[in-house]
Amino acid sequence: MTEIPQLVQSFSRNNEDLREWTERVFTDLLSDSEFRWLFCNTLSYMEHIGSYKIMATQQGDVIDYPTLKHLNEETGHAVLFKRHAERFKGSGLDYAESLLIAPAYARAYFSRLEVSMVRYFGRDSNYRTIYLYMSLIVEFRAVWAYEILAGCIEKAGLDFSLTKLLAEEQGHLNSMVRRLEEDGQFSREQVEYFWERERWLYVRLLKAIEKSRSAENFNYVGKQETVSEAYSAA
Ligand SMILES: [Fe+2]
Numbered sequence: 001m002t003e004i005p006q007l008v009q010s011f012s013r014n015n016e017d018l019r020e021w022t023e024r025v026f027t028d029l030l031s032d033s034e035f036r037w038l039f040c041n042t043l044s045y046m047e048h049i050g051s052y053k054i055m056a057t058q059q060g061d062v063i064d065y066p067t068l069k070h071l072n073e074e075t076g077h078a079v080l081f082k083r084h085a086e087r088f089k090g091s092g093l094d095y096a097e098s099l100l101i102a103p104a105y106a107r108a109y110f111s112r113l114e115v116s117m118v119r120y121f122g123r124d125s126n127y128r129t130i131y132l133y134m135s136l137i138v139e140f141r142a143v144w145a146y147e148i149l150a151g152c153i154e155k156a157g158l159d160f161s162l163t164k165l166l167a168e169e170q171g172h173l174n175s176m177v178r179r180l181e182e183d184g185q186f187s188r189e190q191v192e193y194f195w196e197r198e199r200w201l202y203v204r205l206l207k208a209i210e211k212s213r214s215a216e217n218f219n220y221v222g223k224q225e226t227v228s229e230a231y232s233a234a
């Protein structure tokens with residue numbers, strides 16, 4: 001049986017050089033009343049993309065109890081961040097591009113990772129395996145980044161708990177490893193291959209968010225980078 005804590009430690013070690021930068025960007029976003037709600041709305045959007053992807057690829061007769069529970073919890077995370085985004089903003093918010101930070105990069109984070117998996121496993125591959133790997137790789141980042149975010153929220157003295165969300169993300173990570181093992185599909189080599197890909201996409205996303213934060217590059221009413229810009233930024 002795969003030792004999940006050891007996997008999480010390896011992921012942490014591989015990303016140690018990104019920790020301080022991530023903490024700095026999160027702290028900076030939370031410190032600005034305008035960016036605080038934009039950031040929460042963007043996290044909500046990313047959770048929504050995650051939940052939508054589960055629905056789009058696992059719908060119908062293939063959907064089982066753990067998948068439904070996963071879908072329900074990811075939707076709940078989108079709701080949680082949306083609730084706080086609206087609380088910080090003081091009004092209702094949708095996912096219009098102007099109400100998000102670097103949305104094209106957020107979308108590309110998921111779609112490029114998914115494309116790399118479809119390429120790796122082949123066009124005729126099992127959608128369940130891709131769903132399980134997609135979720136697993138994203139969960140490593142989610143657990144890592146939300147632990148950092150929870151620390152930043154606490155330091156900023158904001159009334160916003162990530163305890164339940166973090167427990168659920170950790171639960172998803174465990175569930176994906178176990179389900180891949182049950183299917184005979186878990187491979188440490190494959191995980192490491194996708195970690196590398198994901199890390200590159202995360203760095204692109206964080207850079208884009210950081211760039212948006214700098215005053216000369218970001219005007220939340222007007223600034224919208226396009227998907228093609230995000231794709232050509234590689
Ligand atoms: Fe989530």
Ligand SMILES: [Fe+2]
Nearest residue numbers: 139168169172
């Ligand atoms: Fe999750």
